[in-house]
Amino acid sequence: MMKRLLGYYILLLGLLLIQSSFPIMAVAPRGTVPEIEIIRLNEKPIIDGELNDKAWLEVARSFKGVLTGWKNQYGTELIQNQRIVYMGYDADALYIGMICYVDDTDSLRYGNNVWKDDSLEVHIENTKGEYFQMGISCGGQWDIGRLDKIFFFDSASKIGDNYWSTEIAIPWEEIRVEPKPGMEIGFNFAGNDYKDYWVTWGPSYGSFQRPSTFSYLRLK
Numbered sequence: 001m002m003k004r005l006l007g008y009y010i011l012l013l014g015l016l017l018i019q020s021s022f023p024i025m026a027v028a029p030r031g032t033v034p035e036i037e038i039i040r041l042n043e044k045p046i047i048d049g050e051l052n053d054k055a056w057l058e059v060a061r062s063f064k065g066v067l068t069g070w071k072n073q074y075g076t077e078l079i080q081n082q083r084i085v086y087m088g089y090d091a092d093a094l095y096i097g098m099i100c101y102v103d104d105t106d107s108l109r110y111g112n113n114v115w116k117d118d119s120l121e122v123h124i125e126n127t128k129g130e131y132f133q134m135g136i137s138c139g140g141q142w143d144i145g146r147l148d149k150i151f152f153f154d155s156a157s158k159i160g161d162n163y164w165s166t167e168i169a170i171p172w173e174e175i176r177v178e179p180k181p182g183m184e185i186g187f188n189f190a191g192n193d194y195k196d197y198w199v200t201w202g203p204s205y206g207s208f209q210r211p212s213t214f215s216y217l218r219l220k
Helices: 002-020 054-062
Strands: 033-037 083-089 093-102 119-125 130-137 142-144 152-157 163-171 184-193 199-200 214-217
Touching: 002 142, 033 163, 054 083, 054 093, 119 163, 130 152, 130 163
Parallel strands: 033 214
Antiparallel strands: 083 093, 093 163, 119 130, 119 184, 130 142, 152 163, 184 199, 184 214
């Protein structure tokens, strides 16, 4: 009897060790949230806030990593000032470009509070379950949303005639990710808008800081 119990505990310990060797992610179950694949860029964008780099054209022509269909905080309707996000990567960083079309640039809010200004929020959960949040306003100001996860990133914004745009480069080493084709991390985009206030791309309705509703970002 003792030998049988000992064998059972050894088997249980082995299963626990095997399970612990896999990444722990709090991303939503497959089939319930989007799964987005992004390409490895041949040329990295210049982070100046203008989406005129060859990198973003490469993303657009690949039909991968182009995200539209932004919704209000509760997911009940599309927002009026629609946004388009472009995503790509290389060995050094994850690159994000966004353009938000607006009907009145004079109504844009910036310079006071990144989280309440017209802004873009990036939410990322790495393969170790660590959650990172950053915000970038239309005026170029930035902030870190999770003070227990301080990290460096490069960003710039621009206000045009009927839009504002932003570019971001997040070094992989800063969010403790080793980029490899096929790997996945959790993510969502959110933000604030002078017309619709809190807005989101993914299904984090009502609470953006909830990794259990994040989507899958897969590296091609």
